[in-house]
Amino acid sequence: MLGSIAKLLELYPDAKVVIEPSSDPHNYNFLISGQWVTIKKDHLSNREKFLLSLVSQDNNNKSINNQWWNFLVHETDKIPAEKINVRVLQFEVQKLESDDRANEWLSVFEDTFDDVVDSFWINKYTGILIEKETNTNMDKLEVQRMIELVDSDFYTKSHVYVGQFWPVNDKLPNIFDMERQLFHKSLEMKERVNNLSTVILDFLIEQNLKNTDMFKSLKNKIDIDSKTTQMINTLYKCDSNLAKTSKMLFLHRNTLLYRMEKFHEQTGFDLKDRDDLVLCFLLLK
Amino acid sequence: MVEIDLNHIYKRYANAEENNYAVSDFDLHIKDKEFIVFVGPSGCGKSTTLRMIAGLEDITKGELIIDGKYENDTAPKDRNIAMVFQNYALYPHMTVFDNMAFGLKLRKYDKDKIKEKVDYAAKVLGLTEYLDRKPAALSGGQRQRVALGRAIVRDAPIFLMDEPLSNLDAKLRVSMRAEIARLHQELHTTTIYVTHDQTEAMTMADRIVVMSMGEVQQIGTPKEVYESPKNKFVAGFIGSPSMNFFDVHYKDGIVTDSEGLTLKLPEGRSKVLDEAGYDDKDVTLGIRPEDIHAEGAMEETFPEATVESEVVVSELLGATSMLYSRVDGTEFVAIVDARDYHKPGDKVRLTFDLNKAHFFDEKTTDAIR
Structure with a gap:
């Protein structure tokens, strides 16, 4: 088992064995023979990520007789x-x-x-x-x-x-x-x-879109601070209902509208438009 | 003696962007035996902060010091903390006694000690006669008491409570609120209580930490945050019904809004605005519903802060009544004496006690002082 970690470290010299999965969003974590291994996401293709997860699963299977x-x-x-x-x-x-x-x-x-x-x-x-x-x-x-x-x-x-x-x-x-x-x-x-409902969007984005140049370029257009993230997430959760959203964010409706307009000016995405809102919500994933 | 220091604590989740923190720069010293309440809307980071103290979430940046000891990396079991959750789940197949005793059994306490601790907690919480029952045979309030009992038996000097009353009905919440306050006095624990309910915060806390979007907005006693809110968010969040806000233009001691509202400020208030450089500028005027009056005596004192308004909705609450009123296009709510109750459609003269008004910068939303 430990041999497979050593081989992995040989293949990916930047990989590290850690006590807990890294919270750094740029890292990808694998659990291999009870040890967490973390690797920079940039160094892995989606195919590699998937294969690595399968490899770790195979190793674990051998000891299970169920x-x-x-x-x-x-x-x-x-x-x-x-x-x-x-x-x-x-x-x-x-x-x-x-x-x-x-x-x-x-x-x-x-x-x-x-x-x-x-x-x-x-x-x-x-x-x-x-x-x-x-x-x-x-x-x-x-x-x-x-x-x-x-x-x-x-x-x-x-x-x-x-x-x-x-x-x-x-x-x-x-x-x-x-x-x-x-x-x-x-x-x-x-x-x-x-x-399934809570994971599927994040999963599909990661599998199909996250590493595409188009997705990355679009994401760069949005200034993702915590206020913007919360505004987009809340609008999405409240089905674009401005009254509900402003209530949940404890903002005056006009303040919310002002922020949405400012966001529109800066990014070209109109959060009052359902399709733009969904796209921005996905870009945050 | 247990003091807690949260020194510039940050939390970022694994899948979040680099500058997207769930909690930012949380800085607080909690005194021994203090009852601290974290309050704010859902998603503001209050539960995340509590879970970092408990060790259930890792701290991304900053220091957690408990009694002078650095605790960021200490395992939850070694922190000597008891936690009560919002969801008062209990093991369905265990009796009340076993539910309360289970944590102690895992820690290999001897049987007599376990019985002593459970009996004490049951007595404090009025659960003695229910010890043999299974959770299915208990009411919601009784189950929440058992959840509290599970924390009490741990004999920990720090209690963390994460919205423990939010699943109870309104009446039960009021009685459990008093019960938790009594328990705090009896057990002398340092308690951190998380809620989105500002009434719970106001009635239970020694000090309140108001949070929004992962950031601390204000820390102070209930009186301080109510009477001197640092910004418009705190002013609007603390107090029920909420403070009335008016977007106004201030010039030469008078505020006006685009809907026809005109009020002359007392000298002291206009001096503050003048000195802070707000003459001929837009500001937000905030006034609490109880600072708007219907008595004639107030109108005599402040004739230039009196408006003729129309009642839109009125609610008689017994000793007081709430008048949701309108002056031209401006709407606001006033809490007046029940004798001054008016029906919807009635015209009523209302006087704003502007000595108690608050002013906020239109852009930063900070209080102008």
Whole structure:
């Protein structure tokens, strides 16, 4: 395992092994054999990022002997359960004190769900919980409440990606590949509990647009300070409703309009226009 | 004895742009046993700051000092801090006793000690008779008490509370507010309480930190931030109903707006504006609803600060009534004595007590003093 990190460091001399994922937005973080490795984003193409994430996943797989895991990562075609719908919750737990504590953590986390099919660690920090679909499953907010509770007792810092419910069939491993990538993306986000809806935009932007010259040039046109970011995000969340937005920002409606006009003059983007607003919202991603 | 220093703290999230901080230059000294409230609209950075103190978020820049010790890199478990969250989730399969005891069991406290601590917390919170119940059999208020109990049993000298009452109904919120204030006096903890509700901030805090867009706007006692807001944001955020604002032009001791409002300022107030160089300039006039009066005596004293207005909406609240009124195109709200209640459509003469008015620079929005 450590050998793969050494090889990675050979290939990317600027890569560093760190205790926690770097918060520098210019860095890309990978969890490889329980160690965080951080690399400057500029030094990686999207293809490299994806391949590296797959490599780290393969290394981790070898030590896991679990029928669900083997099925999800295409190591076996044997479908572990039939005629049920399941969702996969992927979690990363930081600051766990020991392996014993990790098992205790998982057992407590599992107990907060009613219909767990299986749960297991795939490495020192990340794990999987598979839950059967019933009419009492927790929604994202309820999972968030539970994770806050568990974190407060274990003094841990956890991220959870709540997958969608899917039938257990031969398509599930391919869907899981995608959910794995979404989970990795969600680890960069402020919210600790995410799902498809909260991650997909950031994910698609990063995959398809972020490194294009057009996107970079457009982004350079916007002076992205915290006030502008908040104005655009709030306008987007309030469906362009000026009264609601000004109320949420505690600004007078005229002050908001003045700022929007100033932004229009400076950038050419009219935030009153729905398409321009959506574009600016995406540029902030 | 626990003092907390937040020295020029910054927070930037992993996927944020370089100059886009969720919290910027947060600088505060918190005294031993103080009850500090961080208040501001959602997304202003108050919870992020609290989580940095708890160790649940890394500090990007700046120093966190607790009792003289640098704590930026200290693990959350070693910070001796208890935290209460907005979401008062409890383990559904555990009894109230076990929910409160769970953190202590993980820390390998002996059984007698755990029982002693849980019994004490249950007594303080009036939960003794519910110790054997499961969370599903409790009301929202009782569950929030258990969440408080989970923090109390930790016996920590610092309490961090993140909007602990926001999921409760209005009536329960008022009674829990008093209960938390009582607990603070009883437990002598240094407490940091986060809320978006300015009423909670005003009624509970020794000092209030008003935040907006990741920046501290003002730090002061409830009286200071209410009576001497540093800028228009603080003036508008603190106080309910909010302060009335008028975009006016000031010249020769008189303010006028484009909608027909004309008021003569008392000498002392116009002197301040003149000395600060605002003669013949646009400023924002702010006046609190309780500083607009309907009594004849006020009109006699300040005849040139009296306007004939039309009541648009009126609300009788018992001892007082709120008159949402209009002078030509300018709208404002006044809180007047219930005897001065008027129906919508009534004409009423209202006097602005301009000795209590606030003035703000039109561009910077800073208070003019």
